[in-house]
Amino acid sequence: MTIRRLPDHLVNKIAAGEVVERPASAVKELVENALDAGARAVTIDLRDGGTVLIRVTDDGVGMTAEELPLALERHATSKLERDEDLDAIATLGFRGEALAAICAVSHFTLTSCARGASEGLRLAGEGGTVKQRLSIPADPGTSVEVRDLFFNTPARLKFLKSPATELAASLRALTQLALAHPAVYLRIANNARAVLTVPATENLRQRVGAVWAHDVAARLLAVDRTEHGVGVRGLISPPDLTRANREEIVVIVNGRPVRDPALLQATLEAYRTWT
Ligand SMILES: Nc1ncnc2c1ncn2[C@@H]1O[C@H](COP(=O)(O)OP(=O)(O)O)[C@@H](O)[C@H]1O
Ligand SMILES: [Mg+2]
Structure with a gap:
């Protein structure tokens, strides 16, 4: 060797x-x-x-x-x-x-x-x-x-x-x-x-409209909350606006899109209790 x-x-x-x-x-x-x-x-x-x-x-x-x-x-x-x-x-x-x-x-x-x-x-x-x-x-x-x-x-x-x-x-x-x-x-x-x-947009809702569809973006519910020093902001769909897969659930941590099942689950739970 x-x-x-x-x-x-x-x-x-x-x-x-x-x-x-x-x-x-x-x-x-x-x-x-x-x-x-x-x-x-x-x-x-x-x-x-x-x-x-x-x-x-x-x-x-x-x-x-x-x-x-x-x-x-x-x-x-x-x-x-x-x-x-x-x-x-x-x-x-x-x-x-x-x-x-x-x-x-x-x-x-x-x-x-x-x-x-x-x-x-x-x-x-x-x-x-x-x-x-x-x-x-x-x-x-x-x-x-x-x-x-x-x-x-x-x-x-x-x-x-x-x-x-x-x-x-x-x-x-x-x-x-x-x-x-x-x-x-x-x-x-x-x-x-x-x-x-x-196009350059001013906020997340406008951006969702530009990337996906404006009618969808208009119907999403805003979440904005900080607990234990962690801020969660975003948009979530009402119950009648659904997708067959999780492809369009996007979790972003400090500007970085992440795919993590545990984090996704925690985010969804938080959204459920807050909306
Ligand atoms: N589009 C860019 N504009 C300006 N600087 C860049 C760009 N792409 C790369 N660099 C420079 O090259 C370095 C190396 O890039 P990269 O290999 O992607 O490493 P990292 O992004 O982790 O620093 C960066 O730290 C940055 O200084
Ligand atoms: Mg780099």
């Missing part, structure tokens, strides 16, 4: 499988980065449900030419500095893993221009390695383009579902993020066709 240290690119490739399971996970991570960057508008362009192309463009703070190469490295983040920060995470990301993971298993192009900078930087490459570096005029903000996800991980590639199924998974993730962040404008297109466009 010989123990070896794995080379970086192999470590990244293995780790990538844990972070990026399918196109929808990449879409979610990239949009979360845009939200963390304070974007007011996020555009998501997909080709074949994200299996061929995912492009997420935002108008957030952007990255400087010094920062951009770092963003690609594993465990590099601007969101966590000291041990104590771990107990007070205010951003969606903090591990510094997503971008490195996504780029490790794709053909990628990162373009970013920091607010106030006179020009932007574009890095392009594949399998986590930068092959091209270019200064370009760019609008403030960031655009991440991911092509041929899993091109170098055949096992993952084999498990991709049809473009329609992968698109549906991305839309589920995006709908939840849209509900969690009502003020942000979102536009999602697949194969150059608009799939979902959500």
